[in-house]
Amino acid sequence: MEQEPQISSEEHFRRSHRIIKFLASGSNGSCHLTIARDDLDRIRTAYQCHGSRDKLCSNLRECLVVVKFYTPHSLDGFDLENEVALLEMPVLRHKPQITSLINFFREDTCQWMTMEYVPGSTLTALVKNCYQHIHLGLQWHIALQIANALLLFHWGITDSEDMTPHSKHYPKLTYMDMHGGKFLLGFDVVLSDFGRSWEYDESRPHDPDTPGRFRACRRQDYEKLGCMMQKIFVTTKVGKVNSICKHCGCSTCRACPDFNCKGCFRVASGPSVRPQLSVEERQFLSWAKKLRRSVAETEEDLAALLKQFTDVARTQQRWDVPLIMPSEI
Incomplete structure (x- = not known):
């Protein structure tokens, strides 16, 4: 047959x-x-x-x-x-x-x-297409929602105020694919696409370096959160750059990973300048830097850092700020 x-x-x-x-x-x-x-x-x-x-x-x-x-x-x-x-x-x-x-x-x-289906846009599209300054309170809100999504995925924590894990038997998960295209902007910020996520199983035979690799990968998820916070702020604060940065060579992201890079703030109508920042803006960038350069080696250290971050973000966030992003449909 x-x-x-x-x-x-x-x-x-x-x-x-x-x-x-x-x-x-x-x-x-x-x-x-x-x-x-x-x-x-x-x-x-x-x-x-x-x-x-x-x-x-x-x-x-x-x-x-x-x-x-x-x-x-x-x-x-x-x-x-x-x-x-x-x-x-x-x-x-x-x-x-x-x-x-x-x-x-x-x-x-x-x-x-x-x-x-989450109608709306992605974080990448927001950074790419929004040429007006995004209210700092809304930036805090987006960052807090991303952190809450990662807390839920990593530890099963549904309430970031008490940081209580779901249970001691919750699997050890890491996301491993953090970038703006994976965050959907609907009524909430929604985490999507788990094709590269993986679970560390302590009961299986493993390479001696695996536990350290797992901790590094989980920490990397939050380092990428800091990078995205910085990118949202720099791009919407300064606008598009019109040339490749002579300092770091970045051309595709339109926002230098290091906010101190003057070359990335070249705009169409003037020389390279470092924009004046308010106290609140410096606080936002300071937390982005803390996450991006985190040295937390243990789960407890990382949890403590995230607890501090979510506490601050809840007091600074605003979600009632109008932001019109055209829906795809």
């Missing part, structure tokens, strides 16, 4: 869903906005009978989901199984800081997973 030809993940998925548009891609896969064909038919029928255009758009938005297809080199299933296992952990399910898993499929060459 002849075997049926193998189909790709996308071909299999299109049998039950309609893909609307491409959203993003990375080393392990690509994400697309989609809607189930059954939902689409149901909404279309209701609209043709007695619906309004506004109701139609509202119903369509409620049914939108994001599908992730994995690249061919990931078809061994590890990336999918790893992500699904993390998102199905009870402490992470249906939390506003973490993208919610809806469904997944894995069979031979077909593997995909669907997640909630």
Whole structure:
């Protein structure tokens, strides 16, 4: 008997869903906005009978989901199984800081997973497209929400005020893929894409360097948070640079990793200058530097640093500041 030809993940998925548009891609896969064909038919029928255009758009938005297809080199299933296992952990399910898993499929060459759709933008798009100064209170709010998402993921901490871990049996997790494109700006800042995240299992035989590597990787997540804080501030405070920085050579990020670099503040209408900073702005950058250059070697030291940071951020944040970012849909 002849075997049926193998189909790709996308071909299999299109049998039950309609893909609307491409959203993003990375080393392990690509994400697309989609809607189930059954939902689409149901909404279309209701609209043709007695619906309004506004109701139609509202119903369509409620049914939108994001599908992730994995690249061919990931078809061994590890990336999918790893992500699904993390998102199905009870402490992470249906939390506003973490993208919610809806469904997944894995069979031979077909593997995909669907997640909630967060309308809005990403932190990268905010830094790239916003040429006005972002209120410092809103920058604190974004940084605090990112820290809370990492606290939930790393330790199962749902309330950063008391910093109580979920339980002593909570797995040792590290995110390992911190950059602005992984943070979705909806009503909250939502952490997404756990394809590179991994768990350190102390019960398994391991290389002697693994515990140290795990601590370094977890600390690196918070160092990257400090870098993102600094990048948001510098880019929106100063604006776009019009040339490559002669001091550090950066050209793509548009904001030097070191705020003391004068060359990165060259604007179109004047020489390189260091902008004047208020006391509050210096406090924000000081905390970005503390996180970016953290020397915490133990989990206790890192937790103490984060406790101090979240305490300060809660007093400085503002979320009622208007910021208009066009939705993708």
